[in-house]
Amino acid sequence: MAALDYFANTDTVRISTSLRTGGEVQTPIWAVVVEGVPYIRSGYGPDSKWYRRAHRSGRATFVDGPHRYPATIIDVADEPTLAAVDAAYRAKYAGQSGVREMVTETARDCTMRLDLA
Template identity: 30%
Template sequence: MTSWTADELDRIGNATELRVASTRKDGTLRRYVIIWVVRAGDDLYIRSAFGTDNPWYRRAKTSGTGRIKAGGVERDVTFAEPAPDVHRSLDAAYHTKYDRYGEALVSPVVGPIAAEATLRLLPRD
């Protein structure tokens, strides 16, 4: 399995915004959606701000693959399930990185509903 380089982790993890596009059945990419991204250890995570019914999240879960752009890095990725014990650290990472934008914007990406709509980003060749 391919892993993130230290440079990719730093650049993507420090980026304020990430663009994510899921793959269609024919292999083409859907349009990019801008979301937030956090790093926990050597992993990168994204969450749907409005739960599992958000269209971009449903498409990503269905396709399982896509592409991201952030911090000058563009990579094909697999959307994977996060480990069940990672959510508390992800909540803390979202607060640390994004609290400057205010509670109204951060609260949709923390807590139990956001935890259900979390994807781990795995790089693909």
């Protein structure tokens, strides 16, 4: 599966972030694609451990079985993009518990664009 297809078509992706002590931790999260660009955000805000690790390093790897998709993480703050990401979360995860948390101000403040390597 191509990296962009992974983000567009997989309900729950697995982000792998690096620990300061070495090693990595995989965490299941939601991701969306807007105009051919993948985005992630923390529904639990900036205190989420995976978010802090990804934000600190500016990098993460997404794991799909044997496939690994490295990415550079870029903070997003412009309103048109945030609104488009909100709409993508509402559409992709419609009817699932937790979608409401993904479009709160706290989650919007933790929106990151993924530049795939």
